[in-house]
Amino acid sequence: MKVLRWLALLCLIWRSFEFYLPGVAPREYHKGEVVHMKVNSIKSTDTAIPFDYYSLMVCRPSEGKIKSEAENLGEILWGDSIKSSRYVLKMQEDVTCQKLCNTKPKPDNVDKKTGISKPVKKLKRRIDDGYRGHFILDNLPISEVYIWEGSDKGLYYRRGFPLGVPGNKTHATLLNNHLAFTIKYHKPEGLPGWRIVGFEVVPYSVLSSVIDSKCKPGVEFDPEHQPVQPLKLSKEEAGIVLAWSYSVKWVEDKEVAWSSRWDHYLRSSDANAANIHWFAIVNSLLIVLCLSAMVAMIMLRALHKDFNRYNNPENEDEAQEETGWKVVHKDVFREPAHASLLAVYVGSGAQLLGMSFITLVFALFGFLSPARRGWLMTTMLVLYSVMGSLGGFTTAILAKMFHEQSWRTILMTSLYFPGKVFGVFFLLNLMLWQQGAASAVPFFGLVGLIALWFLVSVPLVFFGGAMGYKRSIITNPQAVSTVPREIPEQRWHMKAPVTVMSAGAVPFGAAFIELYFVFSSLWLNKFYYVFGFFAIVFLILVVTCAEISIVLTYFQLCYEDYRWWWRSYLYSGSTGLYLFFYSVYYFATSMNMYRVPSIILYFSYMGLVSYTLFLMTGTIGFLSCFAFVRYIYAALKVE
Numbered sequence: 303m304k305v306l307r308w309l310a311l312l313c314l315i316w317r318s319f320e321f322y323l324p325g326v327a328p329r330e331y332h333k334g335e336v337v338h339m340k341v342n343s344i345k346s347t348d349t350a351i352p353f354d355y356y357s358l359m360v361c362r363p364s365e366g367k368i369k370s371e372a373e374n375l376g377e378i379l380w381g382d383s384i385k386s387s388r389y390v391l392k393m394q395e396d397v398t399c400q401k402l403c404n405t406k407p408k409p410d411n412v413d414k415k416t417g418i419s420k421p422v423k424k425l426k427r428r429i430d431d432g433y434r435g436h437f438i439l440d441n442l443p444i445s446e447v448y449i450w451e452g453s454d455k456g457l458y459y460r461r462g463f464p465l466g467v468p469g470n471k472t473h474a475t476l477l478n479n480h481l482a483f484t485i486k487y488h489k490p491e492g493l494p495g496w497r498i499v500g501f502e503v504v505p506y507s508v509l510s511s512v513i514d515s516k517c518k519p520g521v522e523f524d525p526e527h528q529p530v531q532p533l534k535l536s537k538e539e540a541g542i543v544l545a546w547s548y549s550v551k552w553v554e555d556k557e558v559a560w561s562s563r564w565d566h567y568l569r570s571s572d573a574n575a576a577n578i579h580w581f582a583i584v585n586s587l588l589i590v591l592c593l594s595a596m597v598a599m600i601m602l603r604a605l606h607k608d609f610n611r612y613n614n615p616e617n618e619d620e621a622q623e624e625t626g627w628k629v630v631h632k633d634v635f636r637e638p639a640h641a642s643l644l645a646v647y648v649g650s651g652a653q654l655l656g657m658s659f660i661t662l663v664f665a666l667f668g669f670l671s672p673a674r675r676g677w678l679m680t681t682m683l684v685l686y687s688v689m690g691s692l693g694g695f696t697t698a699i700l701a702k703m704f705h706e707q708s709w710r711t712i713l714m715t716s717l718y719f720p721g722k723v724f725g726v727f728f729l730l731n732l733m734l735w736q737q738g739a740a741s742a743v744p745f746f747g748l749v750g751l752i753a754l755w756f757l758v759s760v761p762l763v764f765f766g767g768a769m770g771y772k773r774s775i776i777t778n779p780q781a782v783s784t785v786p787r788e789i790p791e792q793r794w795h796m797k798a799p800v801t802v803m804s805a806g807a808v809p810f811g812a813a814f815i816e817l818y819f820v821f822s823s824l825w826l827n828k829f830y831y832v833f834g835f836f837a838i839v840f841l842i843l844v845v846t847c848a849e850i851s852i853v854l855t856y857f858q859l860c861y862e863d864y865r866w867w868w869r870s871y872l873y874s875g876s877t878g879l880y881l882f883f884y885s886v887y888y889f890a891t892s893m894n895m896y897r898v899p900s901i902i903l904y905f906s907y908m909g910l911v912s913y914t915l916f917l918m919t920g921t922i923g924f925l926s927c928f929a930f931v932r933y934i935y936a937a938l939k940v941e
Contacts, residue, residue: 328490328497328560329440329497330490330493330494330495330496330497331393331487331495331496331497331498332393332494332495332496333393333394333395333496334392334393334394334395335392335393336390336391336392336393337391337392337393337439337440337485337498338386338387338391338439339387339389339391339437339438339439340371340384340385340386340387340437340438340439341355341356341384341385341386341387341435341436341437341438342355342382342383342384342436342437342438342443343355343381343382343383343436343740343741344358344428344433344434344435344436344465345381345433345434345436345462345827346428346431346432346433346434347432347825347826347827347893347894348431348432348893348894348895348896348900349431349432349433349895349897349899349900350825350895350900350903350904351381351734351737351739351741351899351900351903352381352382352383352739352740352741353428353433353738353739353740354383354385354738354740355383355385355435355436356368356385357424357738358421358424358425358428358465359405359407359421359422359424359425359544360405360546361388361402361403361405361546362388362403363386363387363388364388368385368386369385369386370383370384370385370386371384371385373676374675374676374677374680375676375679375680375683375747375750375751376675376676376677376678376679376680376681376683377675377676377679378676378741378743378744378747379676379679379741379743380675380676380679380741381739381740381741382675382676382740383740384438384675387437388402388403389402389437389548391439391483391485391550393487393496393552394487394496394552395550395552396550396551396552397519397548397549397550398518398519398520398521398522398523398549399480399513399516399517399518399519399521399523399525399547399548399549400517400519400547400548400549400550401513401514401517401518401545401546401547402546402547402548403545403546404510404514404543404544404545404546405543405544405546406541406542406543406544407419407420407421407422407540407541407542408421409540409541412540416535416537417537417540418535418536418537418539418540419539419540419541419542422533422535422539422540422542423535425465425477425533426469426475426533426535428465429464429465429466429467429468429469429475429476429477429533430468430469430475431468431897432464432468432894433464433465434461434462434463434464434465434827435462435463435464435465436461436462437501437503439485439498439501440498440501441673442498442500442501442563442564443461443462443501443567444461444462444463444483444501444502444503445459445460445461445462445463445501445502445503445566445567446459446460446462446463446502446503446504446505447459447460447502448460457566459502459566459567461567461827461828461829462827463478463481463503463505464478464505465477465478466478466507466533467507469533474532474533474534475532475533475534476507476530476531476532476533477507477531477532477533477544478505478506478507479506479507479508479510479513479531479544479545479546479547480505480506480507480508480513480517480525480546480547480548480549481503481504481505481506481547481548481549482503482504482505482506482525482548482549482551483501483502483503483548483549483550483551484500484502484503484504484551484553485498485500485501485502485550485551485552485553486498486499486500486501486502486552486553486554486555486558487499487500487552487553487554487555488554488555488556488558488559488560488563489554489556490559490560496554497560498563499555499558499559499560499563500553500555500558500563500566506525506526506528507530507531508525508528508529508530508531508545508547509528509529509530509531510531510543510544510545511545512528512529513545513546513547514545516528517545517547523549525549531544564671564672564673567672567829568672568829568831581815582815582816582835582839583835583838583839583842585812585815586812586813586815586838586839586842587842589808589811589812589842589846590812590842590845590846590849593808593846593849593850594845594849596853626860626862627856627859627860627862627934628938629787629862630787630859630862630863630864631780631935631938632780632781632782632783632787633782633783633786633787633864634780634859634864634866634931634935635778635779635780635782635931635935636782636786636864637704637705638704638865638867638868639868640868641700641701641704641705641706641867642701642704642706642708642710642711642714643714644700644704644867644868644871644924645696645697645700645701645704645706645711645715646697646711646714646715646718647871647917647920647921648696648697648700648871648920648921648924648925649693649694649695649696649697649698649700649715650693650715650718650719650917650921651917651918651920651921651922651924652692652693652696652921653686653689653690653692653693653696653715653719653763654686654689654719654914654917654918654921655918655921655922656685656689656692656693657682657685657686657689658840658918660685660689661678661681661682661685662833662836662837662840664681665678665833665836666833666834666837669681670833671831672829672831683751683754684754686720686759687754687755687758687759687762688758688762689762690716690758690759690760690761690762690763690765690766691762691763691765691766691769692766693715693716693763693766694712694715694716694762694763694764694765694766694767694768694769694770695766695767695769695770696766696770697711697712697715697763697766697767697770698711698712698766698767698768698769698770698771698773699770699773699776701770702770702771702773702775702776703775703776703778707771709764709767711767712763712764712767713764715763715767716759716760716763716764717760719917720755720759722913723910724751724752724755726906726909726910727910728748730902730903730906730907731743731748733899733902733903734903737899778932778935779932779935779936779938780935780938787862787864789862789863789864789865790861790862790863792861792863793861796857796858796861796863798869798872801854801858801869801873802869802872802873802876803876803879805850805851805854805872805873805874805876806873806874806875806876806877806878806879806880806919807880808846808850809843809846809847809850809874809877809919810877810880810881810884812839812842812843812846813839813840813842813843814880814884816835816836816839817881817884818888819832820836821885821888821892822892825888825892825893825904826892843877843919844922847874847877847919847922847923847926848874848922848923848926849926850873850874850923851870851873851874851922851923851924851926851927852926852927852930854869854873855869855870855873855927855930855931856930859931866927866931867924870923870924870926870927870928871920871921871923871924872920873923873927874919874920874922874923875916875917875919875920875923876916877915877916877919878912878913878914878915878916878917878919878920879912879916881908881911881912881915882908882909882912885904885905885908885911885912889904889905
């Protein structure tokens with residue numbers, strides 16, 4: 303009965319969430335009701351450094367005070383800065399042209415040497431760097447719409463709009479100071495009012511004097527056939543007055559309902575992206591099947607033959623031959639060098655794996671949709687802290703087995719990985735502060751991160767460590783001799799640099815196609831929401847890491863090299879090194895960064911991601927080999 307009650311409670315909780323997926327509750331607007339538009343940070347794929355929208359010479363809210371929306375930790379880290387705007391929109395009321403305001407740089411805000419206006423120079427630089435504006439209406443991001451001319455024709459939605467047209471040697475930089483909004487709405491059945499299901503924009507550059515004279519409500523205004531507004535850096539242009547305007551068109555969309563309004567944004571930039579995902583899955587599965595078949599053939603035939611040779615009393619003479627993995631049975635469980643550090647690495651990897659698994663489950667159930675801004679990052683941070691108990695428990699179990707039981711080892715688990723990440727993050731944050739970036743975490747945000755680390759994660763790591771130390775020690779199936787056996791000279795293809803570097807290529811090869819979409823989400827400002835594909839690729843990655851580590855460990859033992867502890871970790875852990883190599887390739891082929899702070903930011907973050915993958919995949923390989931080695935030596939009969 304208790305089980306049924308718990309199931310009923312879980313069902314009620316699940317039902318309570320259904321109404322809010324994919325992120326917010328729907329809202330109905332009545333005709334003439336004001337719809338508030340908000341502005342977000344300006345972002346560019348060429349710099350990867352977001353800035354506050356109001357850091358530019360743009361129109362501020364008419365009431366004078368800018369209202370900031372409450373942000374979670376994930377939004378701050380991602381560089382979102384959502385604030386109120388001056389735009390006034392009313393449900394189903396079209397606007398032919400509405401002047402927003404005029405902006406003019408302050409006379410004293412000029413470069414004393416050149417006489418050039420600093421606000422104009424900053425605005426021009428942001429345009430030349432490819433920055434895009436990001437507005438929000440009813441929790442929908444603004445987007446430009448293009449027609450896809452590929453094999454599957456359709457509409458392609460690109461987030462945001464360009465602040466202008468970058469200049470070059472032949473033409474000046476142009477400012478997009480007129481925005482033509484198209485807002486789509488849908489009539490829900492049985493409910494009063496309408497719901498917003500689309501938010502599109504077409505930016506135009508219009509000469510400010512034209513806006514001042516021709517932009518009036520109720521008067522037809524064609525921004526496409528008007529003189530453009532250039533931005534020039536000169537003393538004469540230091541006092542330039544810029545006019546800003548917009549138009550609004552409401553369009554009823556009977557096909558798109560509120561529940562599917564995010565579908566356009568979640569599509570990949572390629573029309574055949576789904577086919578690419580499936581191709582990646584099939585490619586990965588083929589690699590896994592081939593590798594699994596090889597593992598099965600090698601292990602079943604080789605191990606079965608070995609067991610018959612070693613355990614059959616009729617083959618005593620053959621069993622006494624000093625070859626094979628049996629002869630190292632008295633050394634295979636000898637404690638490795640730096641055993642406590644290995645326990646820390648495995649515990650850190652277990653903590654990351656626990657966080658990744660639960661985050662992926664939440665994502666598959668739709669709790670981390672793009673409509674919930676910042677939730678993915680926030681969830682990962684919270685879950686990593688909570689999974690500290692798993693990291694501490696894993697470290698304690700191994701440390702006790704290695705006879706390295708001490709609270710110093712548990713302390714290292716709580717500080718080693720997060721300390722490295724926070725150190726790099728803090729230095730990058732100082733650089734972002736100096737740049738005035740919106741993604742620079744403020745002082746109280748850093749205090750919150752430190753509090754989450756030391757008040758949640760560290761105590762839970764020690765709690766898990768205490769639970770691990772209370773458990774009985776893991777006994778090895780074979781005794782360890784007092785004198786280490788001499789390891790024979792290894793062939794070149796079995797030496798550590800060769801085997802470690804070649805091992806990481808297999809798991810990476812099974813997952814690298816999906817990495818393109820993940821990288822596009824991280825650095826090209828695209829949505830990534832195909833968590834079903836990602837879950838399959840993640841599962842394939844786990845299987846390949848386990849299999850390749852087991853195979854190479856078996857061959858290593860056959861060559862009478864019993865130093866498998868660290869090698870089993872490095873075999874699959876080298877996948878992280880291949881990820882960093884891929885990030886270099888992606889930077890050279892897909893990115894257009896040329897400013898030093900942006901390059902430092904890119905490679906620093908990719909270094910942290912690669913190191914994180916190293917810990918996760920290395921832990922998978924180690925735990926798989928640990929179970930495998932214990933299994934084969936437990937089945938071995940030794941006098």
